[in-house]
Amino acid sequence: MDKTIKLFNCLYPKFIWEMPPVEKVIYLTFDDGPIPEVTPFVLEILEKYNAEATFFCVGQNIEKHPDVFKQVIEKGHAVGNHTHSHIKGWRSPVETYISDFKNCDEQLGLLTDLKSKKLFRPPYGRITRKQAKVVRNTHEIIMWSVLTKDYDIRLSPEQCLERAIKATESGAIVLFHDSLKAQKNMRYALPQYLAHFSALGFKFKALHFDT
Template sequence: MGLVPVKTPKFLKRLFPNYIWDLPNEDKVLYLTFDDGPTPEITHWVLNILNSYNAKATFFCIGANIDKHPDIFQSILKEGHSIGNHTYNHLKGWKTEKEAYLKNVSACDEVFKSQIATTESSSINLFRPPYGKITNKQGKALIKQGYKIIMWDILSFDWDTNLSEAACLKNVINKSKSGSIIVFHDSKKSSKNMMYALPKVLEHFSGQGYTFKAIY
């Protein structure tokens, strides 16, 4: 897992206070998020598992994937989950000029508008930078446009092919607490670890009286 920690350290949250890292509460609520979809078969599998636990989540979608799989995107909406912008092409902010980055975010937003009724699409203001890599200028510009930049409290590392399924599960169960924003991916690369860990995370925390809510 290298230098990136499973649980975001407090100093980093204080360093970037305009970004949302967690949603502290005393009501035993966790916030599951899924990046990089929609993806054939995998996203539907996630939706079915969430539904079996009456859990809601937030899907940070790539615009190009929505264009390829609009039916899966519609399934996310019909199941009552929230959605967020993850750029059109999964750009690395650190390697992209500000204007090009903002244009790519806008392209994803246009896909949302083409898929959702105007009254609903106007309220989609969640954004997560791919890889968590975003410059200060990009972040400030997006916040000025009305976006809430949603980062995370817990990384499952489901995408790490060198990580075992059990270790992926342990990352989430051992580090999460009420208010944690947890990152999974509904992508092919992450599917092995995610499909093992997600049902067990839902079972474990549901058994402890937790509920799973979407971010708005």
């Protein structure tokens, strides 16, 4: 876990940053989809490694691509709320933020029957305490312990992979993106990441919290 993440971890102890390191398990997460250009690639590569993951979906994308969203569900992955319009928490009044958040929940709810606690990840990792208080009434707020920075065009695909591998330990929650911006790095890093940790005996599971 890097220093910035550790600092935020102290500021927001009620959020989930990583899972207990009791077994060789990694929790992969994918933000900003589902989109037809990238999400099916992710699903295919996850299937190849028998890996489960958690997709934090943008409501507008579910609305535009319900068939891609359906594929995510059918493959047995977990899904979470990433707001309807990828709204910035620190710049939005509580009412606006919560209405956008609820909109996404509606999109998720159309096709899913969630038996475990609902999951939420704030876009940009930014959310005010007031907003978080409302969200936590119904959702577990999931952050991450490994930021791959797959979206960072200054990073080469090799650097992206290296930083992801270095930062990962048992129980890690790893953040990738199924987005157009991140796909160049992600398409390279994800398969190699899966190959690397599968060979070391790690399993990849979806995030579930009992209600």
